[in-house]
Amino acid sequence: MKITAVKxxxxNAGIFVKVETDSGIYGMGEAGMKRRGRAISEVVNSMASDLIGEDPFRTEHLWQVMFRGGFFPGGGVQTSAVSAVDIALWDIKGKALGVPVYELLGGRVRDRVACYPHNGDPHRIEDLLASCRKSQDAGWKFVRWGLVDPKGKELLEPSRAVRYGIEQVRAVREELGEEIEILVDLHTRLDPAASIQFCRGVEPYRPFFVEDPIRSESA
Incomplete structure (x- = not known):
């Protein structure tokens, strides 16, 4: 089996890649980055010549070719393109072997997973508390919201957002009690110093996790 096209x-729903083969089997993949669609598309097109004619079963080799093939390391746009193609290659392998992809990645581990809701507009603590109470009353074990600046939706002033975020977590913990799990997404909007300040501030209120505390280039 050989790759014949990468499209x-x-x-509007996202950025997708179709990898076709000479056997008639094709795979579909999706890029995680929802913006920069044209840029991701052009990266995929630029990698096509390295992929066409190759064996789609060589997923690790082709990942290395795509990710390490250039002199300079890639950023988010390139890794999104590589990810979409890689998912499509695994899709081809699963279809060709007649098994779900999870069987190729070690098999099923569990029968169920925990889910969580996204809670209301967090710009006003009263609205956030009402949304979290509604989730708890509906039987949810988790509540989740994102870091915001209480003074506006367009810009985020880090110090003010950190103070407000800590106050939100404190208010939710005191309102909903110890059984609820609190999840907060910082959306990579803070530098390391501000993120550390936030995490130390919410530590007494035992958040289940703090998502995306810093940008990847700061890690």
Whole structure:
């Protein structure tokens, strides 16, 4: 089996890649980055010549070719493109072997997973508390919201957002008690110093996790 075409599609719902083969089997993949669709599409097109004619079963080799093939390391746009193609290659392998992809990655581990809701507009603590109470009353074990600046939705002033975020976590913990699990997404909007300040501030209120505390280039 050989790869015959690599086709990106930029849609409102996301950025997708179709990898076709000479056997008639094709795979579909999706880029995690929802923006920069044209840029991701062009990266996929630029990698196509390295992929066409190759064996799609060589997923690790082709990942190395795509990710390490250039002199300079890639950023988010390149890794999103590589990810979409890689998912499509695994899709081909699963279809060709007649098994779900999870069987190729070690098999099923559990029968169920925990889920969580996204809670209301967090710009006003009263609204956030009402949304979290509603989730708890509905039987949810988790509540989740994102870091915001209480003074506006367009810009985020880090110090003010950190203080407000700590106050939100404190208020939710005191309102909902110890059984609820609190999840907060910082959306990579803080530098390391501000993120550390936030994490130390919420530590007494035992958040279940703090998501995306810093940007990847700061890690």
């Amino acid at each position: 990106p599609f930029v849609l």
